[in-house]
Amino acid sequence: MSDGNEPWALYLLIFILVAVAIQQLQQGLGTARSLRRQKQKRFASLEAAGNPASLEELRRRSTRWSQSFLARHANQLIVQSGTQLAWSTIALMGLGLTLVMSLLLPVPASGALRALLATAVAISLIEGWLRIKRARRIARFGEQLPDVIDVIVRSLRAGHPLAVALNLVARETPHPAGHEFALVVDEVNYGRSLSEALEHLSDRVGYPELRFFVASTAIAHQTGGNLGEILSRLSRMLRDRFRLGRRVRALSAEGRFSGYALSVLPVALFGIINLVSASYYADFWNSAAARPLLAISIALLLVGNLVIYRLVNFKV
Template structure:
């Protein structure tokens, strides 16, 4: 049988395929297990006790204070906190300087070679790029948190139905769910353990996350503690409402896809057309700049383009 080279090559291919499949499965399972470990639990392994882990997590995320009342210094710092990234002040300054240097290079290549205007463009580029990157990271984390919120509420509902207290149900979420919701509910559990009120602790979690759905959960729990009622039933209804809300959001995103891509095309097309003509005919716009009104014309066009983007954004950004 092994005298036939086709059979021999087939066996070698099958053995190699099984080896590659085994290695990939091992790597995938390792990465999956590592990604599902809560950041809080990992911190607990390297610190002495839950209280130290709690303070260490808040410190690394740029937050401080006692009894859950963290001081979030300004809007930018709050946005950075809601990204979930552990960025020190030195690294923040370093990232901003790097973006300004990148803006300086972009300004020299595409805008102007005049030093003062290039520096202004570099600072403007650094500020805008920093805000956009922070907003992107924040929105991505809120999206991941919102997708995990309904299953987390289901865990709490099942735990409450089994007769466990609310604090134990919240701690169960921190152990069973991956980040970002695992660490956030872990901090919530630690705050309750240290004596914080549930309403204040949940408000602090909303400040750390910023998800609108979490605000509804916070308000519902606060009202329930004040007026009474079946908390498990309330949370179950909230979980279903969050799932329906996510479904409606996905439908709206699909319906408005054409309008959103049109907005991006309208934004990028003038710049693409300008640099295409500039590449094909380098002196095509020389008459515009030599007339003395080039800067004014470009400024007016950019202003109209900006307001057009706002109008299209308002048309395709639906409330739900």
């Protein structure tokens, strides 16, 4: 292959790889959605016919895709991030980032290897963006949860049933808590049990402390008890944990800044030098020790980041 035709061949290879990956992922997700729509009808007919063996076999087959790690991870990340973008839009973003990364990657490599590296970097960037959105949304929900519980407690003490209290939270609480509790109310209104609706709420949000609320509410709703007093104590506990968590973050702020600086500085210096003088690293890339030294440098940088992360992040 000549040098003049190599860039076009590289772009074509990148496009084919990304297009095939997108098509396979969308096809798999579409199959999963179709199975979820169809299996309820099939389950009902099998239960009515009294055929438990066939019912169990159908459940096993229809959930095979949904149990795969890639599908569960992708769906959970998108749902918990709260993004309104469709799968096709995210796929187009990935394709565009892959093409951009193939042009910006400074590592000299063959067309296939460069395409794989560009695809990996693009997927990592999109996943990182979704993780940031998920973290912000979870943090916002966590800040709202004590107030949500207080609203429910006041409503229960005023003599309202739990369904009315949840409906009040859905109407009066800002996004994202209000939106999520509105989905809970809708599920209950359409016939789903409160326990299942709350479990779906916990899965959609991904906030660990929400499990306490879900468990206490479901148990008290089924077996009875003073739910208002239980939730009142839970609200106080969550507020105390927030105060302690903010204090810990303030005390560890300097260490986190050091970790960010040490992580960004080597990459930033490399990029600046490469832009100012593109031939500065020419002798290094052409040497036999380039790849081992680069791998060692990346490994040491990752180890340093991991050590700093473990030093400045505490579970409260």
